[in-house]
Amino acid sequence: MAEANIAIEQLVSKEPNSKTILFTVSGQLDESNIDDKAKEVYKVIDDNQGKLNFIFDFAGLDYMNSKSIGYLTDWYGKIKERNGQVVITRAKQNITDILQVVGLTQLIKIYESIDEAKQALAETQTAPVAPVAPAPAPAQTPASAPATPAPAPAVPATEQEPSKGEDTYKLNA
Amino acid sequence: MLSNIFFIIILSTTIAAIPAAIWAYLFLKETSISKFHLIMLFIIGILTAPTLLGIQYLWQIYPTFNLGMLIETKIEQINIMYATLFILFGAMEEIIKHLAVRIIDKRTLAITTINNALRLSILAALGFSFAENIYYLYQLWGSLSVGEMTGVFIFRSGFTTCAHMIFSGIFGYYFGISKFAIDITKQQRVSGKTDLSTRIIAKLFATPIPHAHREKTILKGLLIAVLMHATYNFLLQFNVMIPVMLFVVLGYLFLRYLLNKKTGHLVLLTDVSVKKKSMLAKKDEDIIIELIGTWFEDKKYADVAYVCGRLLERDPDNNVVKLFKEKALDKIQDRNMYKKISNKISPEDKSIITKYL
Numbered sequence: 001m002a003e004a005n006i007a008i009e010q011l012v013s014k015e016p017n018s019k020t021i022l023f024t025v026s027g028q029l030d031e032s033n034i035d036d037k038a039k040e041v042y043k044v045i046d047d048n049q050g051k052l053n054f055i056f057d058f059a060g061l062d063y064m065n066s067k068s069i070g071y072l073t074d075w076y077g078k079i080k081e082r083n084g085q086v087v088i089t090r091a092k093q094n095i096t097d098i099l100q101v102v103g104l105t106q107l108i109k110i111y112e113s114i115d116e117a118k119q120a121l122a123e124t125q126t127a128p129v130a131p132v133a134p135a136p137a138p139a140q141t142p143a144s145a146p147a148t149p150a151p152a153p154a155v156p157a158t159e160q161e162p163s164k165g166e167d168t169y170k171l172n173a
Numbered sequence: 174m175l176s177n178i179f180f181i182i183i184l185s186t187t188i189a190a191i192p193a194a195i196w197a198y199l200f201l202k203e204t205s206i207s208k209f210h211l212i213m214l215f216i217i218g219i220l221t222a223p224t225l226l227g228i229q230y231l232w233q234i235y236p237t238f239n240l241g242m243l244i245e246t247k248i249e250q251i252n253i254m255y256a257t258l259f260i261l262f263g264a265m266e267e268i269i270k271h272l273a274v275r276i277i278d279k280r281t282l283a284i285t286t287i288n289n290a291l292r293l294s295i296l297a298a299l300g301f302s303f304a305e306n307i308y309y310l311y312q313l314w315g316s317l318s319v320g321e322m323t324g325v326f327i328f329r330s331g332f333t334t335c336a337h338m339i340f341s342g343i344f345g346y347y348f349g350i351s352k353f354a355i356d357i358t359k360q361q362r363v364s365g366k367t368d369l370s371t372r373i374i375a376k377l378f379a380t381p382i383p384h385a386h387r388e389k390t391i392l393k394g395l396l397i398a399v400l401m402h403a404t405y406n407f408l409l410q411f412n413v414m415i416p417v418m419l420f421v422v423l424g425y426l427f428l429r430y431l432l433n434k435k436t437g438h439l440v441l442l443t444d445v446s447v448k449k450k451s452m453l454a455k456k457d458e459d460i461i462i463e464l465i466g467t468w469f470e471d472k473k474y475a476d477v478a479y480v481c482g483r484l485l486e487r488d489p490d491n492n493v494v495k496l497f498k499e500k501a502l503d504k505i506q507d508r509n510m511y512k513k514i515s516n517k518i519s520p521e522d523k524s525i526i527t528k529y530l
Contacts, residue, residue, distance in 0.1 A: 066464035077525040098457050101483050103526050
């Protein structure tokens with residue numbers, strides 16, 4: 001059974017009726033532990049009413065299985081329904097790579113540090129209209145590319161319009 | 174002059190060559206298959222008709238093996254007897270035409286796409302039909318008026334030749350699909366939907382799932398082609414042309430439906446022999462494909478199509494991903510007219526990523 005840990009910490013939020021939760025995830029999220037760990041996150045969502053912002057610190061996360069990506073997507077959906085934000089910090093290259101291909105980095109921004117993520121969230125909260133900024137397009141790296149730290153987003157989370165190419169399938173179109 | 178056998182054969186051949194040339198031009202003008210292989214297949218296709226005649230001749234010499242006679246003597250109910258006979262002859266014709274395609278495919282590996290499988294099958298049918306037309310024209314020469322002969326020629330050139338091409342085309346389509354058995358069964362496995370009949374065949378014959386799926390697909394193609402062929406022959410016996418013509422048109426529409434379905438489920442020009450290397454680590458790719466499978470099960474079709482599109486940028490020749498994408502698109506852009514009109518597609522879709530993009 002793979003080891004995985006999620007430490008949950010509530011951060012100080014400047015915005016009233018809003019909470020920012022930091023999830024420090026470490027180890028390997030796989031079939032043996034993901035369902036249990038996911039329950040902890042769902043509990044936070046259920047226990048806290050009102051607007052929620054999530055910061056996932058993936059510095060210690062070595063592996064995510066498909067189910068954990070599915071959960072992450074689901075959490076994003078739930079947080080967005082409450083007008084909150086989800087961001088990721090310090091993800092390793094292999095994790096970033098998968099999230100980029102899945103397209104999650106177009107919704108969930110990845111930052112190099114927790115402070116940067118906090119600041120981005122604060123800016124988003126104070127900005128009157130804040131469109132979601134896309135992550136850079138997935139790089140065409142070979143399968144054997146060495147692991148390098150995830151690149152910081154080039155611009156703050158407000159300036160770029162997400163690209164909606166032909167592969168974007170909007171419902172009710 | 175008309176009593177000269179050679180002259181009649183040459184004349185029949187020349188007349189029968191006209192529709193064959195026109196149909197061949199229409200179907201093969203854009204193919205990438207070498208002309209040599211096409212000519213070889215056409216010749217083998219021609220030879221399949223006399224081979225069948227040879228088998229029937231052998232039945233007369235060795236009546237013990239005469240399947241036709243067996244059916245005639247054993248089945249008393251006249252309609253069932255005729256239906257069984259038509260199925261027998263339909264099966265013989267379809268199998269022998271398909272064998273011609275198999276011979277060329279085995280020697281040249283020409284069939285790497287469904288498109289090629291279709292075209293080669295149609296060409297084999299054209300060869301068979303060409304030989305059959307020569308035989309009929311030769312047989313009827315002198316016994317019918319010029320007007321009647323013209324009618325027979327037009328009907329056989331148009332409808333009978335077309336019917337042969339449609340039946341073989343359908344069989345060819347399934348033969349082409351069977352080439353993708355590995356990808357199709359992998360896609361089914363990832364989405365947790367392995368076919369029950371495939372599993373039974375695999376178990377019965379102690380064969381791997383992809384092989385069982387391949388054989389099942391070929392058998393399905395043969396069955397459809399044979400049943401259509403038998404129905405066509407059955408309708409012909411009444412000498413009423415409208416139902417026959419309608420049946421050919423319906424057969425054509427069915428083939429068109431299969432082609433449309435194919436472009437939906439598998440890209441028409443996908444070449445099973447060409448594979449570019451993935452730009453993504455296998456372990457990472459497996460995680461994403463697993464996720465796609467789960468989301469497909471969860472009816473997140475828009476997300477599946479979206480993720481597949483992104484993954485195909487990294488691994489453009491991954492047929493499993495292509496299958497998932499096309500199937501998801503089929504679900505989104507549902508071709509079911511009722512669903513389209515009643516707008517019952519979107520609420521079923523539970524996608525998240527595409528909802529917030």
